[in-house]
Amino acid sequence: MSILFANTRERAYRLYTQLRNDGLRVMLLHGGLRQEVRERTLARFRGMRDAALVSTDLASRGLDIIDVNLIVNFDAPRDPETYIHRIGRTARLNNRGKAITLATRSELRILDEAARLTGVDYTIAND
Numbered sequence: 001m002s003i004l005f006a007n008t009r010e011r012a013y014r015l016y017t018q019l020r021n022d023g024l025r026v027m028l029l030h031g032g033l034r035q036e037v038r039e040r041t042l043a044r045f046r047g048m049r050d051a052a053l054v055s056t057d058l059a060s061r062g063l064d065i066i067d068v069n070l071i072v073n074f075d076a077p078r079d080p081e082t083y084i085h086r087i088g089r090t091a092r093l094n095n096r097g098k099a100i101t102l103a104t105r106s107e108l109r110i111l112d113e114a115a116r117l118t119g120v121d122y123t124i125a126n127d
Contacts, residue, residue, distance in 0.1 A: 001045070002052045002070035003059055005086050007078065015074055016054040029055040060085040066095075073101035080113035 004019075006012040009030045016028040025048065027041050038058075045053050046065060053059060054074075060082060068090045077083040083101070090097025101122075103111065108124075115121050 001049060001065070001068045002072065003065075003068055003086075003089055004052055004054045004072045004074050005060065005077070006054065006056060007075040009056055011075060012054050012056050019052065019054065025051045027051060027053050029053055029059055031056060031058050057082055057086070060089065063089075065089060069095070069097045071097070071099040073099070073103075076101055076103040076107040077110060080110050080117055083110055083114045084118060 004015060006015055009032050012028060012030050016026055019026040027045050029038055029041050029045075033041070041053075042063065042065070045051055046067075049067065057077075059065070071087050071090045073083070073086060077086060087099040090099060101111065111122050
């Protein structure tokens, strides 16, 4: 299971639409959806081991999703605390997980601060 984070509802919807059109099993979650739609989406996501959830920061805190093994920050988070909450969705209950963040050089300060706060370093891939 994976969660892909975008900073806005519009970006999340565009990413969701593109991935769905490419044939991937993907669901959309953001605060603009009715509560019953959000609850139904989360229930479906929890039951699908090969699915991806595209979300705003709505999914970064307070949701009980255990088996997430990959986080992709399609948009770099705006602050270190949000980054920590996003990546905290993976590797829960002593499981292993991976977090990938697409960031510009100017956004690396957020990762630097998060690394300082958590004591966990990160690796930069330039490819």
